[in-house]
Amino acid sequence: xxxxxxxxxxxxxxxxxxxxxxxxxxxxxxxxxxxxxxxxxxxxxxxxxxxxxxxxxxxxxxxxxxxxxxxxxxxxxxxxxxxxxxxxxxxxxxxxxxxxxxxxxxx
Amino acid sequence: xxxxxxxxxxxxxxxxxxxxxxxxxxxxxxxxxxxxxxxxxxxxxxxxxxxxxxxxxxxxxxxxxxxxxxxxxxxxxxxxxxxxxxxxxxxxxxxxxxxxxxxxxxxxxxxxxxxxxxxxxxxxxxxxxxxxxxxxxxxxxxxxxxxxxxxxxxxxxxxxxxxxxxxxxxxxxxxxxxxxxxxxxxxxxxxxxxxxxxxxxxxxxxxxxxxxxxxxxxxxxxxxxxxxxxxxxxxxxxxxx
Numbered sequence: 001x002x003x004x005x006x007x008x009x010x011x012x013x014x015x016x017x018x019x020x021x022x023x024x025x026x027x028x029x030x031x032x033x034x035x036x037x038x039x040x041x042x043x044x045x046x047x048x049x050x051x052x053x054x055x056x057x058x059x060x061x062x063x064x065x066x067x068x069x070x071x072x073x074x075x076x077x078x079x080x081x082x083x084x085x086x087x088x089x090x091x092x093x094x095x096x097x098x099x100x101x102x103x104x105x106x107x
Numbered sequence: 108x109x110x111x112x113x114x115x116x117x118x119x120x121x122x123x124x125x126x127x128x129x130x131x132x133x134x135x136x137x138x139x140x141x142x143x144x145x146x147x148x149x150x151x152x153x154x155x156x157x158x159x160x161x162x163x164x165x166x167x168x169x170x171x172x173x174x175x176x177x178x179x180x181x182x183x184x185x186x187x188x189x190x191x192x193x194x195x196x197x198x199x200x201x202x203x204x205x206x207x208x209x210x211x212x213x214x215x216x217x218x219x220x221x222x223x224x225x226x227x228x229x230x231x232x233x234x235x236x237x238x239x240x241x242x243x244x245x246x247x248x249x250x251x252x253x254x255x256x257x258x259x260x261x262x263x264x265x266x267x268x269x270x271x272x273x274x275x276x277x278x279x280x281x282x283x284x285x286x287x288x289x290x291x292x293x294x295x296x297x298x299x300x301x302x303x304x305x306x307x308x309x310x311x312x313x314x315x316x317x318x319x320x321x322x323x324x325x326x327x328x329x330x331x332x333x334x335x336x337x338x339x340x341x342x343x344x345x346x347x348x
Contacts, residue, residue: 007218007222007325008219008222008223009219011216011219014212014215014216014219015212017215018208018211018212018215021208021211021212022205022208025201025204025205025208028342028343028347029197029201029204031347032183032196032197032346032347033196033197035183035196041347042348045343045344045347045348046343048343049339049340049342049343049344052339053336053339053340056211056332056335056336056339057332057336059215060211060214060215060328060332060335061328061329061332061333062325066143067140067141067142067143069139069140069141070140070143070148070151073139073140073151073152073155074151074152074154074155077155077159078155078158078159078162081158081159081162081166084162084163084166085166085169088166088167088169088170088173089169089170089173091170091174092169092170092171092172092173092174093173093174094174095170095173095174096173096174096175096176099174099175099176100176103176
């Protein structure tokens with residue numbers, strides 16, 4: 001181990017995050033099992049998704065223990081994807097509208 | 108050493124031409140990611156690029172699903188299983204999710220025991236991770252077979268609704284499944300390296316000739332957790348939405 005700075009942490013935190021991930025997965029499955037619909041469903045799906053993603057990246061992938069230079073280099077660029085999501089939404093709506101007009105109504 | 112002194116040193120050093128010059132110029136810059144082994148930094152940058160690829164897929168999926176005038180097949184119904192006469196929605200996918208999360212946990216522990224230089228435990232945890240990954244791929248193969256043979260889903264159409272469903276489904280889950288398969292392969296290689304004591308003896312690697320250490324297990328872990336991470340997003344926006 002000449003140059004490597006190892007990420008050494010107590011085991012307990014891994015088990016805690018592991019259990020949390022199980023609970024959150026169970027919760028997102030419950031959203032489908034109990035057939036929540038509409039905005040409540042989408043809200044819950046997104047919340048559970050972001051929580052799980054955050055736990056995996058920060059603890060399992062050790063991001064909270066890395067230097068900030070690395071954290072920013074990895075976390076900031078994906079934020080641009082939000083712009084892409086916005087463009088995709090506009091494009092999707094527009095395509096739906098033109099299809100609706102030219103190919104007859106939505107079923 | 109001050110910054111100006113560093114700059115002066117760089118400028119007085121003899122400059123190379125041609126290809127060696129390109130390499131020397133690019134590698135002469137100072138190190139940006141302090142205390143981070145370059146293997147880990149490179150894995151993070153690879154994962155960043157992979158993030159953009161998967162995001163492109165998922166955003167196209169969103170755009171396609173929004174733009175179709177024919178109703179989207181209900182994933183809850185499409186992926187339902189009938190167990191002993193009971194109709195359970197999305198059961199297989201839920202089990203796959205738990206399998207992948209379990210494998211992520213064993214991977215995290217493998218990294219931890221690696222840094223403790225506990226060879227045997229690291230080996231068995233890596234092996235367990237690989238087996239869980241293989242189980243995931245197996246379940247995915249089962250799911251694909253069911254969809255293709257029984258439900259008649261094709262990339263160009265399906266009996267349930269919007270024809271784009273098959274194309275985007277096979278594309279996204281296929282690409283993710285490929286990542287899992289490659290991960291399983293590398294986990295197996297890493298497990299063998301560990302049990303043979305290559306990390307303990309810091310033997311030169313087969314491909315790179317660099318000294319091997321338990322940091323490699325962490326880099327492997329980053330890839331594996333990323334595969335789990337992508338599944339979190341696929342599970343949410345494709346199966347649950």
